[in-house]
Amino acid sequence: MTHDRFFLKKKFLILLLLCAWGGLPYHLIQRIDFTQVIMMPSIKIDHLVPINFDSVWIYHSWLFLPIAVGFLITRWDLLKRFAWSMFAVNAVSFLVFLCVPTAAPRPTDLADAPLLYLWTIQMDEPTNACPSLHASVTVLSTIFALIVLGRFRLPWLWRAFTMVWALGILWSTLATRQHVFIDIAAGSCLGVLVATIALTYDEGWFRRGMEQAY
Secondary structure, X not given: OHHHHHHHHXXXXXXXXXXXXXXXXXXXXXXXXXXXXXXXXXXHHHHHOOOOHHHHHXXXXXXXXXHHHHHHOOOHXXXXXXXXXXXXXXXXXXXXXXXXOEEOOOOOOOOOOOXXXXXXXXXOOOEOOOOOHHHHHHHXXXXXXXXXXXXXXXXXXXXXXXXXXXHHHHHHHHHOOOOOHHHHHHHHHHHHHHHHHHHHOOOOHHHHHHHHHO
16 A cells, blocks of 8 residues: 555656746747747648537647656656656657747638637747647647556457547647648657657666676
8 A cells, every 4th residue: 555655646746847847948948039930730631620619629638648647657667767768758859849940731711719718829829839739748648548448347448448548639739720631740750650669668788788797
């Protein structure tokens, strides 16, 4: 019981630190007055997705996915891999935002937009567009979720639910015009790459290499 409580406290602290790491630098970078910002182009697939301001509710649900995954993880080694991969995804994205500032085109007609959407665009500038952190964090979290949900009853059902949820989040980023498809594609690729490295990385390779060297 004591061990479980200690693990839960560590888990809570890690998730809290990751939330701070994901939020604070993101908004600080948005305050930087870059001399040149690249406006991300819309392609054909962007025009195939109609504007849906009400999908902003799904858009914001992305925050709950990594938190849920973090709390569902029961193994310390897997939690470390998840935490480091979340850290890495944000770190790479922040570096790109600083070196190659980008912005997503926003809609001008907001007559039918709900208050949550108006609040969203007021709090979140159109910069920090590519790669989409919504996409990278969602894809990365989904990959870890597919692993964790294997120990649950009817895992295929929970995995299907998670996949639908993830696809809904990705769709909402386009429907709300917070991102364009290129942002989503770049973010998704980043999420897959980091998750693959995190899950296949052998923590003992350096120690074994040193032992063999001596």
